[in-house]
């Protein structure tokens with residue numbers, strides 16, 4: 001059975017919105033997998049991948065239930081904004097688990113927490129490089145220190161099939177302050193993974209297909225479908241990983257490409273003031289690979305310039 005509906009987010013302290021979701025119930029019992037696209041509304045391959053899964057998933061071949069959030073942050077999607085909601089200026093993927101009486105991002109996060117995360121057994125939060133980020137595909141493998149949970153997360157990561165894996169320690173452990181979508185599931189004891197596939201507002205087929213195949217690989221791994229892509233065999237674990245932030249506001253000029261190998265001290269980007277005078281050069285802190293680099297001119301002090309990971 002396939003049911004699509006919208007979750008209404010009524011107006012509160014600011015404007016309301018709605019969240020389009022689909023629930024596919026299989027003909028046989030099995031786990032519940034939640035898939036979330038569009039926590040960031042300018043990240044299109046995840047949104048397009050779920051359009052395809054919605055069209056092609058047959059309930060008679062499915063064991064268990066799939067819950068899809070087609071566009072989590074509708075104001076950002078329709079408003080074409082990077083990172084932040086045009087309504088309340090918040091980053092939805094920093095607003096979890098949300099609250100019912102907050103601003104619109106808080107209310108969206110609260111609805112997704114109660115209607116999508118709490119009912120699930122597994123969750124995939126689907127992202128890509130935002131409209132300003134030139135990104136090579138990778139996934140975040142959260143390490144909690146709880147062996148059973150960590151093993152299950154590691155299994156999902158390999159099943160998804162993206163070979164660059166960020167070993168991600170230090171996420172919040174308090175379920176009431178989980179901050180991130182996937183961490184909201186993890187702090188509730190459910191294995192979850194954040195995926196990155198796509199870049200710079202593009203809708204390229206390769207990035208979309210990679211997400212569709214990853215979802216099918218996870219569904220096969222957890223017994224929801226009989227046939228699907230097999231797990232990754234040659235993972236590249238990245239540890240440490242560092243997000244480089246800008247020391248100043250101005251214009252950014254990237255000096256590297258996504259996936260470029262760099263050595264310690266390689267210039268990643270230069271920052272100029274609004275009159276073209278170079279104020280700073282941001283360098284690689286260690287030898288590694290460029291997971292993403294900001295590739296459009298606006299840059300704000302404290303915001304990311306890029307991200308470098310060191311293969312271990």
Ligand SMILES: [Zn+2]
Nearest residue numbers: 040043127128
């Ligand atoms: Zn994102």
